[in-house]
Amino acid sequence: MKCKKCGRKAIANLKQYKIALCECCYPAFYESLVKRSIKRHGIIKRNEKVLAAVSGGKDSVVMVSVLKNLDYNVEMLYIDLGIRNYSKNCEKIVKELSEKIDVSLNVVKLSDYGFRIDDVELKKVCSACGTAKRYLMNKFARENKFDVVATGHTSEDIVSFAIKNIVGGNIEWIGKLKPRIEGFDVKIVTKARPLFERMEKENMLYVLSLNLPFTIEKCPNTPVNDWKEIVYEIESKKTGFNQNFVRGLVRIGEKRGAETKYCKICGEVTSSDVCAFCKLVGRYS
Numbered sequence: 001m002k003c004k005k006c007g008r009k010a011i012a013n014l015k016q017y018k019i020a021l022c023e024c025c026y027p028a029f030y031e032s033l034v035k036r037s038i039k040r041h042g043i044i045k046r047n048e049k050v051l052a053a054v055s056g057g058k059d060s061v062v063m064v065s066v067l068k069n070l071d072y073n074v075e076m077l078y079i080d081l082g083i084r085n086y087s088k089n090c091e092k093i094v095k096e097l098s099e100k101i102d103v104s105l106n107v108v109k110l111s112d113y114g115f116r117i118d119d120v121e122l123k124k125v126c127s128a129c130g131t132a133k134r135y136l137m138n139k140f141a142r143e144n145k146f147d148v149v150a151t152g153h154t155s156e157d158i159v160s161f162a163i164k165n166i167v168g169g170n171i172e173w174i175g176k177l178k179p180r181i182e183g184f185d186v187k188i189v190t191k192a193r194p195l196f197e198r199m200e201k202e203n204m205l206y207v208l209s210l211n212l213p214f215t216i217e218k219c220p221n222t223p224v225n226d227w228k229e230i231v232y233e234i235e236s237k238k239t240g241f242n243q244n245f246v247r248g249l250v251r252i253g254e255k256r257g258a259e260t261k262y263c264k265i266c267g268e269v270t271s272s273d274v275c276a277f278c279k280l281v282g283r284y285s
């Protein structure tokens with residue numbers, strides 16, 4: 001298989017886009033996809049100062065590298081959560097990345113607040129870790145005058161979370177599954193997920209193509225995510241499933257968030273100026 005752009009040996013055959021690319025041509029193609037998402041969904045504005053939360057895993061490594069290559073004003077944040085050897089190993093990777101891509105790194109230690117994730121009882125570890133991360137990202141960003149906190153969440157993260165919660169009958173989260181969540185209070189910094197339409201395998205190809213440092217070590221506390229396995233399986237049978245799903249979620253959010261409008265002709269509730277029924281009447285009567 002040959003690269004469609006330059007004819008060299010292709011490393012990836014992207015079924016969804018019907019294109020095969022080599023490792024030299026792939027990164028620019030991938031970046032153009034992220035650029036389009038950011039623009040289409042207004043995920044990050046040009047003048048905003050961005051704090052990229054980087055764990056050392058491939059997804060957040062890709063996120064910050066792409067933002068840097070797209071010329072955003074970006075710095076990194078690494079949170080040392082105090083998880084056995086894992087936290088120190090990840091910090092080393094993130095430091096290496098910071099030097100390689102020339103983006104400055106800020107490090108916050110949970111132990112400065114008097115405890116580590118290793119001190120939390122096993123049953124509560126994941127929820128405590130999530131709470132600590134969200135709290136520290138927001139506080140650091142606000143105190144250091146960042147406009148946006150960006151994370152490396154992928155479409156699989158979002159889709160698996162959505163399915164898990166739909167099955168659990170819990171749908172309050174729906175407004176949160178958007179690529180950009182404005183801070184609803186002066187103390188809350190806007191959150192951005194520039195990779196929300198991207199898949200993990202696309203991210204893997206990007207880090208490998210550019211030889212970026214990243215860790216394959218999994219957090220020793222993270223249980224296997226069955227929902228994610230299911231999501232991979234569906235995607236393998238139905239190309240584009242993840243992308244369609246996350247785009248659908250954005251539309252649900254838009255509809256829910258919009259103020260109620262009334263039809264200019266008949267006064268019934270509508271999503272545009274004239275309701276669909278009056279449009280039919282106008283056309284066929």
Ligand code: AMP
Pocket residue numbers: 052053054055059060077078079080081133150151152153
């Ligand atoms: P997770 O909650 O582990 O699925 O991670 C989701 C996102 O949170 C990652 O893509 C990163 O952007 C960010 N993140 C996770 N762990 C850390 C960390 N220790 N320091 C900074 N950012 C992190």
Ligand code: ZN
Pocket residue numbers: 003004005006007008021022023024025026
């Ligand atoms: Zn090529």
